[in-house]
Amino acid sequence: MVVGEISLRTDLLIVGAGPGGYAAAFRAADLGLDVTLVDEREELGGVCLYEGCIPSKTLLYLSELIHDAGRVGKMGLSFSRPEIDLVALRKWKSTVVERLSAGLRGLSEKRNVQWLKARAVFESSNSVRLIGSDVAHIKFHSAIVATGSRPVIPQGIEGSPGGRIMDSTGALALEDIPPRLLIVGGGYIALELGQVYASLGSKVSLAVRSELLRGVDKDLVKPLAGRMKALCESIYLQTGIESLLENEDSVSVVLKDKDGNKIEEKFDRVLIAAGRSPVSDKLGLDNTGVKIDEKGFIEVSEEQRTAEPNIFAIGDVVKGPMLAHKAMRQGKIAAEIIAGKPSAFDVRAIPAVVYTDPQIAWCGLTENQARQQEIAVKVVRFPWSASGRATTMGLEEGMTKLILEPDTGRVLGAGIVGRGAEALIAENVLAIEMGALAEDLAFSIHPHPSLTETEAEAAEIFMGSSTHFIVR
DSSP states (O other): OOTTOEEEEEEEEEEOOSHHHHHHHHHHHHTTOOEEEEESSSSSSHHHHHHSHHHHHHHHHHHHHHHHHHHGGGGTOOOOOOOOOHHHHHHHHHHHHHHHHHHHHHHHHHTTOEEEESEEEEEETTEEEEESSSEEEEEEEEEEEOOOEEEOOOTTOOSOOBTTEEOHHHHHTTOOOOSEEEEEOOSHHHHHHHHHHHHHTOEEEEEOSSOTTTTSOHHHHHHHHHHHHHHOSEEETTEEEEEEEEOSSOEEEEEEETTSOEEEEEESEEEEOOOEEEOOTTSOGGGSSOOBOTTSOBOOOTTOBOSSTTEEEOGGGSSSOOOHHHHHHHHHHHHHHHTTOOOOOOOSOOOEEEOSSSOEEEEESOHHHHHHTTOOOEEEEEEGGGOHHHHHTTOTTOEEEEEEOTTTOBEEEEEEESTTHHHHHHHHHHHHHHTOBHHHHHHSOOOSSOTTHHHHHHHHHHHTOBTTBOOO
16 A cells, blocks of 8 residues: 555445445444445436436336337227437436436435445455546455446447447437448347337347347247347347448448358347356456356355355356345345355345336246256146237236156246336245245235236136136
């Protein structure tokens, strides 16, 4: 340390102020720890609040309204074509983000969490140097690394996205509505933003290296694949990027399919949405005992403890699904361990949701995983075409399925495709965590008519008799 430099001491230093970081900070403060939170942003919330979950769901809600306005014509309601005011859309999105940001700021202040805008680099296992702050060093008793993830740039694309070649951050800025948009990727970010831009008027094409939502059970993906086919100008499956060339008024693209055939096209913009990778580099972790695997993930125990006993890691920077709610749970666990309380990340079911229309949600053991791991399961499916509530809304393409232990009926996993899957999946998460049986779901009275009934009727199918569906 240099003489005259300002240094601080804290019980707990948290590097990264996304959902995992601020959840850890708030829990630790509630448990009586002196907490310092460091992030390069001006405010708390991370990628999720400013460039991910919140702005994308704000725009997806509007996209859903546009879709509904178009499809209710057959029900007797007609709406004129919506007028898109991009300035107003951006303002509404900013209003939502700012409101939530202000809420986090207030929660932090009330808990006396110290907040510093800076980049933290570990000097040792108990100190960091801050870059961009009046405070030069922080000495800590414990630390949590919550630095999140960044977009992956696939082969064939040089440098960082900018201009007509965008990443998800640029796409959510909603600078314009490009007449023709190519999206590189077939994951949830690609499909969600594809629906947003298609609803706003872009002719959207997808270039997918493998298949849509690779790894997700195919029966759940099928209704969404049909919707995307109707929305998109083209979907190129098993196709990669050979090259991108940004011109003054377009992007020249060369695609290459699995057979080596090349496809040359021009688009007004290209969105790169090919996944994310952990941000574990340039943190100075080589000055500590923290271990990082070949893919950049920090290795942790079920307590979120790294190989350096007083340093913990959570969220996207550790293995597992890159989901905000996973990060938040892990953040609370790390805070509790640091505060001397027993805790562990031993969850059975982490819900995942694709916020497209239709939505897809799943939790616990998937059918694909059961097959790969040679686990004997009984899979039951209740089609929403047999649901009174789904029929009233014209949503008959949906489905609810349960993955059950064959002998006992214990709920091992679940999947839902259809409107409101984000909320419906929660019942299955609770069922799995509690070790519930199919009969527990079937015998719990669900309101009629409702989409929640599909949970009970799927369980009834396992038991041999479903009220609204003939079991064969």
